[in-house]
Amino acid sequence: MTSAEMTYAEKRIHPELTTSLLWIMAIATGLIVANLYYNQPLLDDMARTYHVSNSKVGQVAMFTQLGYAAGMLFLAPLADMVRRKRLIMLCLALATISLLFTAISPNINLLILASFLVGIFSLIPQLLIPMTAHLAKPEERGSKIGFVMSGLLLGILLSRTIGGVIDSYFGWRAMFYIAAGIMVIIWLLLFFLLPEVEPEYKGTYKALMRSLLTLIKHEPALRFAAIRGALCFACFSAFWATLVFLFSQNFKILFPSAHIFNNITLTPSLAAGLFGLIGAFGAIAASVMGRLSDKMDAFKLSTYTLLLIVVSFVVFIFSGNSIPGLIIGVIVLDMGVQATHISNQSLIFALHAGARNRINTVYMVSYFIGGGIGTFLASIAWGLHGWVGVCVTGIILSGIAVIVHLLNHKIVQKIRRSV
Known part of the structure; x- marks a missing residue:
């Protein structure tokens, strides 16, 4: 392999982590992880909608978190085997569908199932953070990961506030329609701007x-x-x-x-x-x-x-x-x-x-x-x-x-x- 070919291969495997790409990854991380927490300030209104107890509606938040754990366990390791961008795009599309399913759920049991699916397919932050480490230069890795992690933390903190505000004006179902719309925008941004990372695990x-x-x-x-x-x-x-x-x-x-x-x-x-x-x-x-x-x-x-x-x-x-x-x-x-x-x-x-x-x-x-x-x-x-x-x-x-x-x-x- 010539030196020019080696340089091309290195760029293909390790694309440049530009400032704009870093911002997009941080914003995407925050907005996607927010899917896990929108429901927490909405539980009381959900209980009234379905005429169920607070103990029952608490399962909505519980299964969202368990779904996230299941996604990390069974899907996140695939990032070492398949093309990472392709996996991210697929999970993001399924997360969007799951959010719509949540918004239209006719009863509490289907809402719990939909919330579990939202959790599973919102694992994307746990793919983007290691991807940041992969793309960053070794001497900048810590600061770049910290920047994306700040997006994650803001998403966790602000999601409850956003959920509470939307619920107060438009009802709890509106929050999940809006979240699905946000995921479509994120999907388009990542599709056009996120580089591909080739798998290394054989x-x-x-x-x-x-x-x-x-x-x-x-x-x-x-x-x-x-x-x-x-x-x-x-x-x-x-x-x-x-x-x-x-x-x-x-x-x-x-x-x-x-x-x-x-x-x-x-x-x-x-x-x-x-x-x-x-x-x-x-x-x-x-x-x-x-x-x-x-x-x-x-x-x-x-x-x-x-x-x-x-x-x-x-x-x-x-x-x-x-x-x-x-x-x-x-x-x-x-x-x-x-x-x-x-x-x-x-x-x-x-x-x-x-x-x-x-x-x-x-x-x-x-x-x-x-x-x-x-x-x-x-x-x-x-x-x-x-x-x-x-x-x-x-x-x-x-x-x-x-x-x-x-x-x-x-x-x-x-x-x-x-x-």
């Missing part, structure tokens, strides 16, 4: 999936981070999935005046959505704590961040009728969960450079299974004991996370010494 899908089990079996640090992450996200989801129920129950106490501005009336779904903006403060604090991990012992720092989650639910249990208390609790909760997530990723990505996609698959699947379980447990707890039941559930789950963390000190220290 084995079979069966062997690829089997390697996930091998990683789980032989990497205790991965198992530890996965369990710790799942418990943290269970706490996070337990709070956000039931917040709208609290607002609906105690609306007149929490919001004596239902008018924000002259022509805007506050509703429970809008209030729950607006609380998503408050989480941004916790995310900012988490990024600061992430930088602290380079300056202090990672195990000790994670102990503090996990205790923040416990403290947040202690604050919540006394704040069922207090907006200031809920605001403080949200900031503390998001700070603890996001900072611990950063710690977990630092831990697992120090294991095997050649298996980072599969390591990330194991971790993120566990993460969202934890979110689904947290949503389910909180919905049951709400039905049995209301807001206090939800807070006790969060205290128990975060307490278990602290215990798991303290019992695995040697694993963390071993990884730190090997880096």
